[in-house]
């Protein structure tokens with residue numbers, strides 16, 4: 125029969141890689157908890173209106189990339205392309221601002237965008253993200269960046285550079301937008317089709333264009349920081365002071381405007397030199413009016429999301445020590461197999477990982493399998509051992525082996541793994 129293949133741009137994470145993902149996820153959870161964040165688990169399906177209203181109708185995501193469908197009752201549904209809008213929706217819907225003076229939340233999960241699949245760009249990809257609601261102070265911006273810095277360092281990720289910028293607020297941005305329009309007005313015909321549209325609707329996004337041609341044209345464009353109002357400038361300067369206090373190194377990138385419409389003031393990206401064109405490992409910024417725009421009370425907020433696949437490709441997987449299994453039981457013959465079944469059953473209850481080969485086979489083939497599972501110990505039970513009431517326990521590292529009474533084996537292994545685990 126013909127094979128059925130996975131969908132283009134949507135990949136399987138096989139067990140060897142999934143183990144490394146688990147390690148990275150655990151590290152994220154550990155560090156985020158240190159900073160007082162709680163996990164929020166948000167749905168993959170949302171009403172499409174949520175993203176139309178939050179991300180912006182003229183963004184790439186909404187214009188070209190969203191997976192949309194009509195539900196059976198005609199309701200317009202989207203597979204979420206990002207996490208922030210969903211977290212904000214949930215924050216507003218459940219009145220989280222009433223129960224806590226401020227909220228620090230993180231999420232981990234798949235996002236969906238119908239982009240052209242290529243290195244670092246998938247149609248289903250994973251993000252680890254976080255949002256903080258309730259603080260306007262740039263100190264939280266710096267704290268968040270310092271948390272990301274710590275996270276990347278804890279994974280020993282090298283060569284990521286933090287870039288920061290401020291794109292101002294509704295008071296100062298209109299003047300900047302006008303300055304950009306003036307600058308591009310006589311260069312319009314040289315810009316790509318997308319940027320020609322952006323010129324009318326949101327000229328800031330020309331600065332974000334991935335086309336090298338538009339990038340070159342935008343070289344001498346007005347700079348955001350020159351147009352910030354006093355409050356925004358002070359905010360940005362304090363952010364930089366705090367980053368210095370926290371020992372987080374950064375560079376200013378005045379073209380960093382981000383592709384989503386909801387950002388205000390601080391924007392940032394962690395970029396990696398080794399990732400080529402898709403170089404942003406993590407990105408985010410402040411979005412002080414989004415909660416209100418989605419029907420909530422005025423609430424300043426900031427967030428980021430890390431692209432898991434891009435983080436993974438910058439991570440040295442060999443640094444994650446994986447021991448697949450503690451004990452492999454090699455049983456020879458039906459009687460021995462019955463014993464093996466009992467032994468692993470008892471080991472599982474003690475929290476010791478143990479497997480046996482229910483298909484049996486020769487000792488040689490079973491030992492080969494034990495090796496494949498990188499098993500620490502092998503128990504061997506054959507007719508001889510059964511008649512003597514013992515099992516052979518073999519340490520696969522130093523190859524030492526001894527006979528142990530069957531009745532004592534679980535206790536013995538328990539002793540071994542208890543001392544293993546204690547610090």
Ligand code: ATP
Nearest residue numbers: 239244245246249383404405406407429430431434
């Ligand atoms: P890019 O400029 O790379 O398209 P973006 O501005 O669309 O990124 P965000 O929406 O801010 O990205 O998403 C945050 C992070 O998620 C990105 O920095 C990136 O690491 C990751 N990411 C975004 N799109 C994809 C994708 N299609 N496949 C894999 N990772 C992605």
Ligand code: MG
Nearest residue numbers: 184185239383
């Ligand atoms: Mg994108």
